Amino acid sequence: MASLSYYLDRASLYIALFAAWVAMLGSLYFSEVMGFVPCDLCWYQRILMYPLTLILLTGLLLRDKHLPKFVLPLSTLGMVVSSYHYLLEKTDWFDAVQICRNGASCTTLWINWLGFITIPFLALVAFTTITVMAVIALMAGEPAEADEDEDGVETQRTRAWLPAFGVVGVVLLVFGTLFSTGWQKTAESRALAAEMAVMPVSGPMTSASGALLNDTQSSGLTLYREACSGCHGLNAEGVPNLGNVLVNNTFIQSLSDVELLQFIRNGRDLNSPENTSGLVMPPSGGRPDLDDTQMNMIIAYLRAQQTQ
Ligand code: HEC
CATH class of the missing domain: 1.10.760.10 (Cytochrome c-like domain)
Structure with a gap:
């Protein structure tokens, strides 16, 4: 019987691909739909995460055996930045360090699910998953070179495009739905707000009580x-x-x-x-x-x- 590790070896880089796409679209959901403002440290994490979506996809399609080595520098550095950002949020160890001075604060807790799950925490989980999966792939020699049967026809395992595009397709579908419903909701609340607002059409501006503003x-x-x-x-x-x-x-x-x-x-x-x-x-x-x-x-x- 093929062991669990046999399947894990072969699935490892697809799991990494999944984590990278979810992380990218999740972060875009937070900024573009929820309106959270990314801070400097958030941008560094994005710089490290976003290229991984395409590096993993191309590497898997080409079945490039060096793929884990392209992934690891980005993902391990990402783990360092996310850990630092999380400690910045949750401890006072780095209070003396002046980071994120211009622009959005790095310590605004936009989410705090269950009291510990913040956005850098989610990024850390994604970077760690990608790193662990890349190490597994490296040790297992994945992606393996194309296998050919006796007639020189590539066997099923080598046809990587199906699982690779499958993973990306599912993630895109789920997030596509989330984005469209999210945008619709925002548009509705804004329309409601505009309806409630009494815009001064012309002439002097007045306060809520009708008094002229100085x-x-x-x-x-x-x-x-x-x-x-x-x-x-x-x-x-x-x-x-x-x-x-x-x-x-x-x-x-x-x-x-x-x-x-x-x-x-x-x-x-x-x-x-x-x-x-x-x-x-x-x-x-x-x-x-x-x-x-x-x-x-x-x-x-x-x-x-x-x-x-
Ligand atoms: C991204 C959305 C957002 C923007 C932009 C924003 N605020 Fe707020 N503000 C909030 C939210 C949400 C709260 C309520 C937080 C809470 O639950 O206590 C709030 C609360 C406040 C409060 C406290 C009100 C109270 O009853 O406790 C003041 C005052 C305030 N905002 C002023 C401002 C001013 C001035 C600006 C522009 C310079 C501004 N806000 C821009 C979202 C925003």
């Missing part, structure tokens, strides 16, 4: 529309499943301008006891490029939206 508040509204309205609504009325209502918001009312600025800079991740929605408020609303003067204009606008 110059600072109007500039704040313009900046707010660019930076925050995607999640909090055009007039701070909130968007279902994206961001909460900021009109007559007791949390805003309880903070001074300085404290509110500090809050917006830090954002609020899923670990925060104050988090009520199970959604992430990204640091600086995902716009670290806005300076304090601009943020203070947004705050002035938000103050004008507190009418009671």
